Amino acid sequence: MYMMDLTAAKYKEIKKSVDTVLLPIGMIEMHGHHCSLGTDVWIPREFVRRLDAKIGDRVMMAPEVAYGHSWSLAPFEGTIDISAEAFSHYVFEIGKEFHRNGFEQIVLFNGHGGNIPSLAIVTEKLADLGMNVLTINWWVDYREQILEITKGPGHGGEDETSLILAIDEKLADPTLAGNNQIKMNPKIKFEKSGLKLFKDGYLGNAGAATAEKGERLYEMMLELVISDLEDLWRVAYESLY
Numbered sequence: 001m002y003m004m005d006l007t008a009a010k011y012k013e014i015k016k017s018v019d020t021v022l023l024p025i026g027m028i029e030m031h032g033h034h035c036s037l038g039t040d041v042w043i044p045r046e047f048v049r050r051l052d053a054k055i056g057d058r059v060m061m062a063p064e065v066a067y068g069h070s071w072s073l074a075p076f077e078g079t080i081d082i083s084a085e086a087f088s089h090y091v092f093e094i095g096k097e098f099h100r101n102g103f104e105q106i107v108l109f110n111g112h113g114g115n116i117p118s119l120a121i122v123t124e125k126l127a128d129l130g131m132n133v134l135t136i137n138w139w140v141d142y143r144e145q146i147l148e149i150t151k152g153p154g155h156g157g158e159d160e161t162s163l164i165l166a167i168d169e170k171l172a173d174p175t176l177a178g179n180n181q182i183k184m185n186p187k188i189k190f191e192k193s194g195l196k197l198f199k200d201g202y203l204g205n206a207g208a209a210t211a212e213k214g215e216r217l218y219e220m221m222l223e224l225v226i227s228d229l230e231d232l233w234r235v236a237y238e239s240l241y
């Protein structure tokens with residue numbers, strides 16, 4: 001179920017049986033010249049839509065956090081960069097509010113790399129409040145399986161572009177992209193180094209993206225997300241570990 005669709009009375013009723021909330025977290029930023037600025041919002045949103053159809057009776061889908069932190073991509077046109085401090089504080093406050101509302105389990109479903117360090121802090125702070133926290137960075141957590149379908153993943157790469165095409169072919173145009181590989185050592189940072197790291201605002205073999213690959217990625221990852229959720233519920237209800 002979607003929180004946005006519930007009345008307060010229905011919300012109160014649902015909380016008697018649902019104690020897990022999923023918070024999608026994205027970013028508005030440059031994704032090459034071939035993907036929309038909302039790519040990192042569109043993908044979590046599509047995961048939520050598909051998850052809701054399968055397990056929506058057990059998880060309440062919260063409205064997304066669309067703005068995140070992107071130091072690397074900030075020099076590019078179209079990136080709305082919130083500082084890591086403000087962003088992590090804000091997401092923690094949202095999680096804290098869900099805990100106060102009675103939710104014991106929270107899923108932080110992240111769609112953007114620059115959010116990872118902030119969400120690691122949020123995860124620990126929410127766990128310290130007593131919540132069970134499942135944090136998913138899909139392209140990191142399921143990388144091995146992603147590589148079986150798309151060989152050239154990356155920011156705006158073959159995996160992301162395929163996932164966008166599977167939502168709507170009007171949101172991306174892989175003919176505008178090629179195959180951008182990292183040409184500098186990503187461990188080294190300097191002022192606006194993102195401009196050098198992400199040539200044309202993307203990495204990976206975006207030109208090879210197709211909607212069909214995107215559909216296969218969603219189907220594969222949906223099962224993995226559900227498996228992670230089942231692990232979360234085992235921790236919560238069977239006091240595992």
Ligand SMILES: [Zn+2]
Binds near residue numbers: 031111112
């Ligand atoms: Zn992205």
